[in-house]
Structure formats: C-alpha cells, structure tokens
Amino acid sequence: MRIAVHGASGFTGSLIVTELVRRGLTPVLVGRDADRLHRVAERAGRPDAEVRVAALDDIDALATAFADTDVVINAAGPFTLWGEPVVRAAITAGRPYLDTTGEPAYLHKILSTYDEPAKRAGVAVVPAVTDDGVPGDLIAALTAAHLHAPIQEVVIADLRRPGAASRGTGRSMAAIMVLDQVEYRDRAWQSVRLPDTTLTEPGEPDPVPVSALALPGVYTIPRHVETPHVRGVIRGEAAALFASLTAEVAETLPEIPDSDVLAASKWLMLAEATAVDGRRARGWVTGFDPYGSTAVIAVEAARRLATDGAPAGTLAPAQAFDPASFLDHLATTGVKWQVEELPARN
Ligand SMILES: NC(=O)c1ccc[n+]([C@@H]2O[C@H](COP(=O)([O-])OP(=O)(O)OC[C@H]3O[C@@H](n4cnc5c(N)ncnc54)[C@H](OP(=O)(O)O)[C@@H]3O)[C@@H](O)[C@H]2O)c1
Known part of the structure; x- marks a missing residue:
C-alpha cells in the first residue's frame, strides 16, 4: 500500500512517515524541498523511499505526484x-485525502466547499485526522448513541493540560486565536455566546474551568449526531496560554519539541451528551x-480508507470509520476509552 505524505519534511509529516514504515506500508514523500524529504526518508530507515517534488501553485504536478498512490495524507500547515x-x-487525482488540521475556518471550508467535487470524483475527503479531531468525533458519536434518544446538546472538550507544542502548531494556533470562537447553536455555526463554565475530568474530584474553543468536533459532530447544539471547550489554563500566542511568539517555539516531554504528555478528549429528556x-x-x-x-485512517473504502464526499471521522472499531485499534497502542451514564439533569 503506497501512501503519499505531503509535508513529509515537517515534524508531524516525518512522524507519519516513520509510522508508515513501522506498519509495513510504503511512504511516498511529497513536498517542495527534495533534500529535506530525503533526510526524513533516511531517518525513517527507508533511504530508498520515493521522493516527489511538487509546488503548491502547480496542482497538476501535485496530482501527478499523488496519482499512483492509494491515499494522500497532508501534514503541511x-x-x-x-x-x-x-x-x-487529491480530488483531481481521484485519491482519498486526509489531513492533520486543527484550524476551524479551514476545516469548515473544506467540509462545506469540497463535498460536491469529492462526490463527483468518487473520493473521500477526511480533514482533522489528529489526536483531538478523530478521538473527539468518534467518542461523541458513541456517547450520543449510548442514550438512544434525541440529543439536546453535545459538549466536546479537550482537557489536556498545556504541554509542549511544535512551531507548526504554534503558527496554526496563532492564526486561530485572532478569529471569533464559534459554536453550533440552533443548528447553525455562530459566534460563541455562552459564558465560560466548568467540567469534571474522569477520576478527578473537582471540576476545572473551561473556555470555548472551536474544536474540530464543533464542525464534524453535527454531521452525524442529530442535535441542535454542539459546543467545544478547552481547559481555562490552556485557553489563557493560547490567547497569549501571537505569530511572533509562535516563531520562538522549537521546530521539534522535546521528545521526553512529549512522551509524558497526556491528552484527553471528553464528550458529554444530554438527551431531550435530561x-x-x-x-x-x-x-x-x-x-x-x-x-x-493518520496512518490507521489512511490504511482503512485504502482497505475498506469510505463514502465519497467530505466526511467527519465517524462517517468514514466505525467509531468503536477505530478506538479499539488505538487501544492496542495504549489509548483508553469509555462511555458511561451520568446522573440525569432535571
Ligand atoms: N491536534 C492537532 O490539531 C494537530 C496535531 C499535529 C499537527 N497538527 C498540524 O499539522 C501542521 C504541521 O505541524 P508541524 O508541527 O509538523 O509543522 P512543521 O514542522 O512546520 O511542518 C510544516 C510542513 O509544511 C510544509 N510547508 C510549509 N509551507 C509550505 C509551502 N508554502 N509549500 C509547501 N510546503 C510547505 C513544510 O515544508 P518545508 O519542510 O519545505 O518547509 C513542512 O513539511 C500544523 O498545521 C499543525 O497545527 C495539528
């Protein structure tokens, strides 16, 4: 199975190349700088891996670079x-596409603008295939389904504590933080109106303050959970840190964060669903x-798109992949997941 990785020379792209090699899949490294791409191939233990140079302003060259691959992963932000x-x-080449974005405006644009073109080309386009986008969307689907009832509201929360971030993430976050925060309210995406609130982390006694952020789930969850309201929140302390993240500060972050710090960094995506009966x-x-x-x-998603296929069009993760099966796969790499009933709200 041949997987094109556009942006393979970046931090995330290089991790994806390494993971493809670990899974026995064949990476095809695509980007603008042949030397940087070759160095990544060497570091991944595949110096013979194919490198293809194609610039962003040459769609035909990019499409040609993707044409004989099974899936395109895009990690260039x-x-x-x-x-x-x-x-x-990717659509021109007729290849399934996924990316590692966490940028809400881009995500919304891709989901809404490229649905028809992707359908006409017969390909699946799945943005936001990341450590928050996929687990958040899949766990929201399972949590809502658990209630077997119409859903009044879903809250999707990223409860990780502030940790190490790459310069690439810093650049993307700096671009996000200058935008209005958005929630899905009354079946439409609108500027956030609700005040900051609190949420309780599983296993912790006390609730923590959380602030609104347009997490990917705000855009992806309404595509498969029938509900008028989806809100996204993150820890207040993480929100405060992001708020101080300017484009200048982003440039001071390391290109590659400390690997020990990253290995010890815990992420936690939590979904709370409330049915119309409380x-x-x-x-x-x-x-x-x-x-x-x-x-x-990203690699498991690419493998599933290539092996199992997915409906044509732009898709939320839960529309592309069976939620429990995908999370069970992640469990083999140490991820834990659970769905449980909470006391009803009267
Ligand atoms: N949870 C999440 O939301 C999550 C998780 C992981 C990653 N991400 C996102 O993934 C993206 C990558 O992050 P990163 O840390 O890997 O960043 P990075 O190390 O800066 O890598 C950026 C990549 O984009 C390429 N690129 C930049 N400008 C380009 C251009 N004009 N033309 C062609 N290629 C260009 C770079 O190519 P060169 O090497 O040629 O410069 C490099 O391959 C970010 O947007 C980040 O937010 C999100």
Missing part, C-alpha cells in the same frame, strides 16, 4: 494558507504523546 491546493490535487452520558478517550498519536491515527 498552516492549512488555512497551504491546505486547499492539496485537497484540489438523561446524560459521558465518553472519554485518553492517551500520551499527542504528535505520536496523531501519526498513529
């Missing part, structure tokens, strides 16, 4: 700046090493 040409090229359920997924997890998730 900020996606708001560089993402769309790669989506267009019954509530909570689901959570947790693991370590956020960037390593993104690589594992």
Whole structure:
C-alpha cells in the first residue's frame, strides 16, 4: 500500500512517515524541498523511499505526484494558507485525502466547499485526522448513541493540560486565536455566546474551568449526531496560554519539541451528551504523546480508507470509520476509552 505524505519534511509529516514504515506500508514523500524529504526518508530507515517534488501553485504536478498512490495524507500547515491546493490535487487525482488540521475556518471550508467535487470524483475527503479531531468525533458519536434518544446538546472538550507544542502548531494556533470562537447553536455555526463554565475530568474530584474553543468536533459532530447544539471547550489554563500566542511568539517555539516531554504528555478528549429528556452520558478517550498519536491515527485512517473504502464526499471521522472499531485499534497502542451514564439533569 503506497501512501503519499505531503509535508513529509515537517515534524508531524516525518512522524507519519516513520509510522508508515513501522506498519509495513510504503511512504511516498511529497513536498517542495527534495533534500529535506530525503533526510526524513533516511531517518525513517527507508533511504530508498520515493521522493516527489511538487509546488503548491502547480496542482497538476501535485496530482501527478499523488496519482499512483492509494491515499494522500497532508501534514503541511498552516492549512488555512497551504491546505486547499492539496485537497484540489487529491480530488483531481481521484485519491482519498486526509489531513492533520486543527484550524476551524479551514476545516469548515473544506467540509462545506469540497463535498460536491469529492462526490463527483468518487473520493473521500477526511480533514482533522489528529489526536483531538478523530478521538473527539468518534467518542461523541458513541456517547450520543449510548442514550438512544434525541440529543439536546453535545459538549466536546479537550482537557489536556498545556504541554509542549511544535512551531507548526504554534503558527496554526496563532492564526486561530485572532478569529471569533464559534459554536453550533440552533443548528447553525455562530459566534460563541455562552459564558465560560466548568467540567469534571474522569477520576478527578473537582471540576476545572473551561473556555470555548472551536474544536474540530464543533464542525464534524453535527454531521452525524442529530442535535441542535454542539459546543467545544478547552481547559481555562490552556485557553489563557493560547490567547497569549501571537505569530511572533509562535516563531520562538522549537521546530521539534522535546521528545521526553512529549512522551509524558497526556491528552484527553471528553464528550458529554444530554438527551431531550435530561438523561446524560459521558465518553472519554485518553492517551500520551499527542504528535505520536496523531501519526498513529493518520496512518490507521489512511490504511482503512485504502482497505475498506469510505463514502465519497467530505466526511467527519465517524462517517468514514466505525467509531468503536477505530478506538479499539488505538487501544492496542495504549489509548483508553469509555462511555458511561451520568446522573440525569432535571
Ligand atoms: N491536534 C492537532 O490539531 C494537530 C496535531 C499535529 C499537527 N497538527 C498540524 O499539522 C501542521 C504541521 O505541524 P508541524 O508541527 O509538523 O509543522 P512543521 O514542522 O512546520 O511542518 C510544516 C510542513 O509544511 C510544509 N510547508 C510549509 N509551507 C509550505 C509551502 N508554502 N509549500 C509547501 N510546503 C510547505 C513544510 O515544508 P518545508 O519542510 O519545505 O518547509 C513542512 O513539511 C500544523 O498545521 C499543525 O497545527 C495539528
């Protein structure tokens, strides 16, 4: 199985190449700088891996680079700046596409604008295949389904504590934080109106303050959970840190964060669903090493798209993959997940 990795020379892209090699899949490294791509291939133990140079302003060259591969993974961000040409090229080449974006405006644009073109080309386009985008969307699907009832609201929360971030993430976050935060309210994406609130982490006695952030789930969950409201929140302390993250500060972050710090960094995605009758359920997924997890998730997603296929069009993770089966696969790499009933709200 041949998987194209566009942006393979970056931090996330190089982890994806390494994970492809670990899984016995064949990476095809695509980007703008042959030397950087070759160095990644060597570091991944595959100096013979194919390297293809194609610039973002040459869609035909990108499409040609993708044409004989099974799936395209795009890890070149900020996606708001560089993402769309790669989506267009994958659709032109007729290859399934996924990316590692966490940028809400880009995600919304891809999901809404490229659905018809992807359907016409017969390919699946799955953005936000990351350590928050996929676990958050899949656990929200399972948590809502647990209630067997119409859903009044889903809250999707990223409860990780602030940790090491790459310069690439810093650049993307700096671009996000200057935008209005968005929630799905009354079946439409609108500026956040609700005040900051609290949430309780599983296993912890006290609730923690959380603040609104347009996590990928705000855009992906309404595509498969029938509900008028989806809110995204992160820990207040993480929100405060992001708020201080300017484009200048992002440039001071390391290109490659400290690997020991990353290995010890826990991520936790939590979904709370409330049914129209007040019954509530909570689901959570947790693991370590956020960037390593993104690589594992992106490669498993690519493998499933190539092997099992998926409906044509733009898809939320839960529309592309069976949620429990995908999370069970992640469990083989140390990820834990659970769905449980909460006391009803009267
Ligand atoms: N949970 C999440 O939301 C999550 C998790 C992981 C990653 N991500 C996202 O993934 C993206 C990559 O992060 P990273 O840390 O890997 O960043 P990075 O190390 O800076 O890598 C960026 C990649 O994009 C390529 N690129 C940049 N500008 C380009 C251009 N004009 N034309 C062609 N290629 C270009 C770079 O190529 P060169 O080497 O040629 O410069 C490099 O391969 C970020 O947007 C990050 O937010 C999100």
